[in-house]
Amino acid sequence: MSALTTGDWRVADSAEPASRRECSGLVAAHLQWHLERALRSLPLVDRG
Numbered sequence: 433m434s435a436l437t438t439g440d441w442r443v444a445d446s447a448e449p450a451s452r453r454e455c456s457g458l459v460a461a462h463l464q465w466h467l468e469r470a471l472r473s474l475p476l477v478d479r480g
Contacts, residue, residue, distance in 0.1 A: 433458070 433455050435443035447455070464470055 435441075435447070436455060436459070444452075444455075460471070460474055464474075
């Protein structure tokens with residue numbers, strides 16, 4: 433998670449799949465909270 437906040441994409445990309453999934457969920461929840469609405473396209477992006 434700290435690699436995401438600092439923009440260290442190399443470290444973020446090398447994280448374990450379980451950690452990446454957890455961080456992805458946290459980032460999506462944080463974004464939707466700030467937008468005060470659900471992102472309808474999120475399931476499409478999440479497939480990739």
